[in-house]
Amino acid sequence: MAMDSWSKLSFHHKIFVGLVGYSLLMVACLAAFQYNRERQFKADKLNAQLQLLNDRIIDDISECDTVFEPVLNELGAFDGLRVSIISLDGRLVYDSMLDSMPGADHRGRKEVSDAIREGIGFDTRRHSKSTGQTYFYSAKKGKGYIVRTAMPYSVSLDEFLSADYTFLWVIAGITVAMCFIGFFATRGMGENVARLSEFAERAERGERVYDTAAFPDDELGVISSHIVRLYARLQQALADRDREHRLVMEEEQEKIRIKRRLTNNINHELKTPVAAMQVCLETLMAHPDMAQSKKDEFLGRCYGASCRLNRLLADVSQLTRMEDGGDSIVRENVCIGEIVAEVCDEFKPVAAEKGVEIVCSLGYDAYVKGNATLLASIFRNLIDNALAYSGCSRIDIRQEPADGGYITISVADDGCGVASEHLPRLFERFYRIDKGRSRQAGGTGLGLAIVKNAVLFHGGKITVRNRKPSGLCFTFSLELTID
Missing domain, CATH: 1.10.287.130 (Signal transduction histidine kinase, dimerisation/phosphotransfer (DHp) domain)
Known part of the structure; x- marks a missing residue:
C-alpha cells in the first residue's frame, strides 16, 4: 500500500518528501551526536571534580597512614557525598553510608575495574542495592586501595548532566525555512519534469511530437x-x-x-x-x-x-x-567456351563407351570473371550425372538467349528424366532419388550441391526442369566480364 501511494506521487512531491526526509535525518543525527557529546562533556566535568576529591582523600590517607575515619567522616558529610575505600581484591573496606561492610566483590563494578586497570574510572549512572539510591561514581587507584566517591542523583544533578536543547530549536527553525525554500524550488523543477514526462509518454505511444513551445526556455x-x-x-x-x-x-x-x-x-x-x-x-x-x-x-x-x-x-x-x-578463391577473366570444350574432351572417351554423344555449341567470345576450377566443376558434375544416371544417348550444351550482362547456358540430356516431386530437392546435399544405384555408381551425393554453389559464387542462378518428350535440362546464368 505504501509503495502504491509513493508511486502515485508526482515528481515534485517525491523530491520534496525526499528533501524533507533527508533534512530530518541529518537533524536527528546531528541532535543525537550533540546530545551525547554534551552529556559526555558534563559527565567528564563532574568526574574531574570528583577526581579532585579522590586525590584529596588519597593525600589525607597517606598523611594519616592507617587512620582513615576522621578524614573520611569529614568528607562524607560534604553535601551527601558517598565515600568508599575498596581493596585491590574487591573487598569494601570503608563506606561512609554503611555501618557494616558487605562481602560482595566490587571488581565487577565499571568504575572499580577501570581504576584497577587504568588508574581512574567512572560510571555515570548505577543503582546501589545497599543504599537504594542511584549514584554517579568516580574512582581512583591509590597505594594498595581504590578510593571511590559517589554523588547521589537529585534534581540539581539531573539538570547539570542534561543537554542544552537551545541548539536543537535553532536547527529546527533552519530546517523549516529550508523546507519552505525547497518546496518552491522543487515545484518549478517538478513542472518541467512533468512536461518532459508527458512528451516521453507520447513518444512511447509512437505519436509525432513537434511542439516545443510547452517547454521552458532553459x-x-x-x-x-x-x-x-x-x-x-x-x-x-x-x-x-x-x-x-x-x-x-x-x-x-x-x-x-x-x-x-x-x-x-x-x-x-x-x-x-x-x-x-x-x-x-x-x-x-x-x-x-x-x-x-x-x-x-x-x-x-x-x-x-x-x-x-x-x-x-x-x-x-x-x-x-x-x-x-x-x-x-582466385578470380580471373576466363573464356567459358574453352572451359566447356576441355571438360567435353575429358568425358568423350567415357561417353563413347556408353554410346552417348556430347554436343557443345558454345562459342569462344564469352568471358566470365571467375575461378576456372569451379566453373569446370559445374559442367563436369552435370555431364557426369547425365552419364551415370540418365541412360541418355545425347547431351547438349548450348547458349540460351539472355539479358545483357549475363550468359545463359543449358545442359540437357534425352534420358529418363526425374519425377516432378524430386525436382525441388535435387540441389540438396546428399539427396538421392535411387540411393542404391547412386552408391553403386560411385556418387557422393554432393555433385549438384557443388554445381549450385559454384553458380551462386559467380553471381548467377540455376534451375532444372524435365524435357519433352524425355530428359532433364539444367539452365543457369553467369555474369559476364564487361570491358
Whole structure:
C-alpha cells in the first residue's frame, strides 16, 4: 500500500518528501551526536571534580597512614557525598553510608575495574542495592586501595548532566525555512519534469511530437527540443537496426542449420565406404589362406570404397571452400567456351563407351570473371550425372538467349528424366532419388550441391526442369566480364 501511494506521487512531491526526509535525518543525527557529546562533556566535568576529591582523600590517607575515619567522616558529610575505600581484591573496606561492610566483590563494578586497570574510572549512572539510591561514581587507584566517591542523583544533578536543547530549536527553525525554500524550488523543477514526462509518454505511444513551445526556455527546454528533433530519426534508425539484426540472425541461424545437417549427412555418408573397407580388411585378415582371386576381389572392393571416400572428402572440401572462404578463391577473366570444350574432351572417351554423344555449341567470345576450377566443376558434375544416371544417348550444351550482362547456358540430356516431386530437392546435399544405384555408381551425393554453389559464387542462378518428350535440362546464368 505504501509503495502504491509513493508511486502515485508526482515528481515534485517525491523530491520534496525526499528533501524533507533527508533534512530530518541529518537533524536527528546531528541532535543525537550533540546530545551525547554534551552529556559526555558534563559527565567528564563532574568526574574531574570528583577526581579532585579522590586525590584529596588519597593525600589525607597517606598523611594519616592507617587512620582513615576522621578524614573520611569529614568528607562524607560534604553535601551527601558517598565515600568508599575498596581493596585491590574487591573487598569494601570503608563506606561512609554503611555501618557494616558487605562481602560482595566490587571488581565487577565499571568504575572499580577501570581504576584497577587504568588508574581512574567512572560510571555515570548505577543503582546501589545497599543504599537504594542511584549514584554517579568516580574512582581512583591509590597505594594498595581504590578510593571511590559517589554523588547521589537529585534534581540539581539531573539538570547539570542534561543537554542544552537551545541548539536543537535553532536547527529546527533552519530546517523549516529550508523546507519552505525547497518546496518552491522543487515545484518549478517538478513542472518541467512533468512536461518532459508527458512528451516521453507520447513518444512511447509512437505519436509525432513537434511542439516545443510547452517547454521552458532553459537547459531542460533545450534538451527537450533536441529530443523532439532526434525522435523521428531515432525511430527510423532503430527500425533499420532491428531489421538488419533480424536478417543477420536469420542468416546465421540458417548457416548453423545447414552446417549441422551437412555434418550429420557427412557422418552418415562416411560410414558406408569406411564400413565396406573395414569388412574387406577384416575378411582378409581372418582368412589368410584365401584364394588369390578372392583376395583380389576384396582388395578391389576396398580400393573402390577408398576412391569413393576420397571423392567424398574432395567434394566436401570444395563445398566448404566456396561457403567459408569465398574471398580467398582466385578470380580471373576466363573464356567459358574453352572451359566447356576441355571438360567435353575429358568425358568423350567415357561417353563413347556408353554410346552417348556430347554436343557443345558454345562459342569462344564469352568471358566470365571467375575461378576456372569451379566453373569446370559445374559442367563436369552435370555431364557426369547425365552419364551415370540418365541412360541418355545425347547431351547438349548450348547458349540460351539472355539479358545483357549475363550468359545463359543449358545442359540437357534425352534420358529418363526425374519425377516432378524430386525436382525441388535435387540441389540438396546428399539427396538421392535411387540411393542404391547412386552408391553403386560411385556418387557422393554432393555433385549438384557443388554445381549450385559454384553458380551462386559467380553471381548467377540455376534451375532444372524435365524435357519433352524425355530428359532433364539444367539452365543457369553467369555474369559476364564487361570491358
